[in-house]
Amino acid sequence: MLNKLSRYVIILLIVFVAALYLPDFFSMLFDKKVNTPRLDYSAVIDDFVYTIYGGMGQVEYRDIKGNSYNEREYFALLPFMYYATLEKWQQLPPSLKGIELSSRNIRENTQVFRIQAKDIDFPYVPLYLMFEAEPDYAQLMIPEDLFRLGNKIEFIDPNSNSVIAEKSERFQSALLDAGFRFPAKIIAGNPTNRKPFDEGYFISDANGAVFHLKMIHDQPVCIKTGIDPKLNIRQIFVSENLRREFYGWFVTHDNKVFLITYDDYKVRELPTRTKEGIYDYIADEMTYRFYTYPINRHVYISGDGFVKMIVTDNDFNPIAEHVETWTPYDRRSASVIKQFLFPFELNTNTPTNFVKLQLDHFGWKGLAGIAASLLALVLFSRKRSWTDYVLVLLTGVFGLIGVLLIKDEE
Amino acid sequence: MLKAILYKEWIKLRWAVIVIAGLSLLTLAYSIGMINYYIEFQGALNNWLYVIGKSLLLRNIVFVKYLPLITGLTFGLLQFVQEMSRNRMRLSYHLPISEKKLLLSSVGIGYAFLLAEIVFLFFGLWLVVAVNYPAEIVQKALLSMIPWFLGGSAVYFLTSFIILEPSWIYRIIYGIVSAGLTSLYFQASTYDQYRTLWTFVLIVLLIPLTILFAGHRFRRGTK
Structure with a gap:
């Protein structure tokens, strides 16, 4: 009995390892690269344009009406993207729609950010740096201490590995005075001194209210932002930019994206979904990009098999939207064959940075592989205990490999 | 009978246990040395920033990652290679104890030594890290070590299992499966x-059971 059990443990380990590596190996051998279009919006012709890389250095430049361009013409359509090259070619026009087109003006009025699944949820050590927001020096200085923020705020001195009581108390009372309810939930800042100035941290408290905490002349400044806790914020991002239009942005649990503006912390929702209701933003699976240019603002939502672009004017009124699609991974031939061949696959990679064991089963398609495996077992290797058949019924080709390799010993 | 087996395994392992105990001390000393070196030359604050942002601590305690793995491999080899050469294991099977009990207690004793090493490294590192770093870093460092320890344990059981298997073809198959399993425990870069570690713990708990099948095949003389 125990010997039988022991054999099945071995087979299960084989099934486990096979399900972990074989489907991946299969994809690696047979999957082909799909050339995906790179979509953009030209403020010159007010239409969507795209490039497709055909391999061997061949690039096609087109707009969605079907006109094709050469490289120089195409670059000229996208002055906010290629201004440096255009300037070198002396092809940057002096102005467009009344906006001055100089490198400097474009640079100063452009701001870009990207949200990926791994930016929202990631392994991290919960210790933070509080910069002096108005330093005596030309640039921001790395502070001498770190702080932790959970049930209270505590500054820690690395030299002695101990809490700096006085400073901690000052910040603690600043938070409490602003109406902060411990424990803190989301703590978002931009801990680098390679930025023009510092806006400190945006912190959500136990009630979901968002507070803005920074340090000016060594004194805490804490402001309750009035951002609605009902928005159900999932992650906040802070990015200091000299345009001073927004402090940062946040993603909510229902996949909406908002800017936190300098206008008294009023939030502004960015487009994440469109009328058709397809290709709407899902934070765990897609990448969200936001570009603000001197003319227009662009939103790109890209995922497996599509890129969707929504263009708004400078006041966020929608102008145009467009979706380019290609065959998603699930429907490419290598993947389809994989789904028929194997009943499921295991993997440890997540779109976030965590290692997590996950099982993807291929549903009814996997039944084909299971049926073939059972048939093979019946045809070529009879006289088995019923448990072998049950195992193959449940695990398909993985189980077949296991029971064929490890013979029963009776 | 169990006492006799224990004594026999101890004789096989004693030199290795002493060497590995020494290596464990050296590993701890190396970790202390590296941590202090970096704190001294980077300055405490910079060092903390590297430890937090660049996972520097994982590089400073890198021997903790591999020592249990090496230990598992060594113990497995020392305990069972001699037994399997010229079928000496047959003699053990004549002892008045069931083969299952015999195999599991041999493996259990070897694992007890490995576990002692793991516990020593865990608490040793806890002390070392806690002196220099705040609770947040200590917690993360300790949690990071657990998959390595599970991986080392898996390697010990898998090595014993592969060696106890009488047929070379099976050993090769088991070797491939073992490589696939072991690599699961060493995937972290931060x-x-x-x-969740529960599935990974469960796998390590299941592996010792495989040894029974190998032992059974040996008894039957399968090639």
């Missing part, structure tokens, strides 16, 4: 990267 602190506390494993979302």
Whole structure:
């Protein structure tokens, strides 16, 4: 009995390892690269344009009406993207729609950010740096201490590995005075001194209210932002930019994206979904990009098999939207064959940075592989205990490999 | 009878246990040395920033990652290679104890030594890290070590299992499976990267059971 059990443990380990590596190996051998279009919006012709890389250095430049361009013409359509090259070619026009087109003006009025699944949820050590927001020096200085923020705020001195009581108390009372309810939930800042100035941290408290905490002349400044806790914020991002239009942005649990503006912390929702209701933003699976240019603002939502672009004017009124699609991974031939061949696959990679064991089963398609495996077992290797058949019924080709390799010993 | 087996395994392992105990001390000393070196030359604050942002601590305690793995491999080889050469294991099977009890207690004793090493490294590192770093870093460092320890344990059981298997073809198959399993435990590149460890713990708990099948095949003389 125990010997039988022991054999099945071995087979299960084989099934486990096979399900972990074989489907991946299969994809690696047979999957082909799909050339995906790179979509953009030209403020010159007010239409969507795209490039497709055909391999061997061949690039096609087109707009969605079907006109094709050469490289120089195409670059000229996208002055906010290629201004440096255009300037070198002396092809940057002096102005467009009344906006001055100089490198400097474009640079100063452009701001870009990207949200990926791994930016929202990631392994991290919960210790933070509080910069002096108005330093005596030309640039921001790395502070001498770190702080932790959970049930209270505590500054820690690395030299002695101990809490700096006085400073901690000052910040603690600043938070409490602003109406902060411990424990803190989301703590978002931009801990680098390679930025023009510092806006400190945006912190959500136990009630979901968002507070803005920074340090000016060594004194805490804490402001309750009035951002609605009902928005159900999932992650906040802070990015200091000299345009001073927004402090940062946040993603909510229902996949909406908002800017936190300098206008008294009023939030502004960015487009994440469109009328058709397809290709709407899902934070765990897609990448969200936001570009603000001197003319227009662009939103790109890209995922497996599509890129969707929504263009708004400078006041966020929608102008145009467009979706380019290609065959998603699930429907490419290598993947389809994989789904028929194997009943499921295991993997440890997540779109976030965590290692997590996950099982993807291929549903009814996997039944084909299971049926073939059972048939093979019946045809070529009879006289088995019923448990072998049950195992193959449940695990398909993985189980077949296991029971064929490890013979029963009776 | 169990006492006699224990004594026999101890004789096989004693030199290795002493060497590995020494290596464990050296590993701890190396970790202390590296941590202090970096704190001294980077300055405490910079060092903390590197430890937090660049996972520097994982590089400073890198021997903790591999020592249990090496230990598992060594113990497995020392305990069972001699037994399997010229079928000496047959003699053990004549002892008045069931083969299952015999195999599991041999493996259990070897694992007890490995576990002692793991416990020593865990608490030793806890002390070392806690002196220099705040609770947040200590917690992350300790959690990061758990998959390595599970991986080392898996390697010990898998090595014993492969050696106890009488047929070379099976050994090769088991070797491939073992490589696939073991690599699961060494995937992290930063602190506390494993979302849940329960499946990984379960796998390590299942592996000792495989040894019974190998032993059974040996008794039957399967090639």
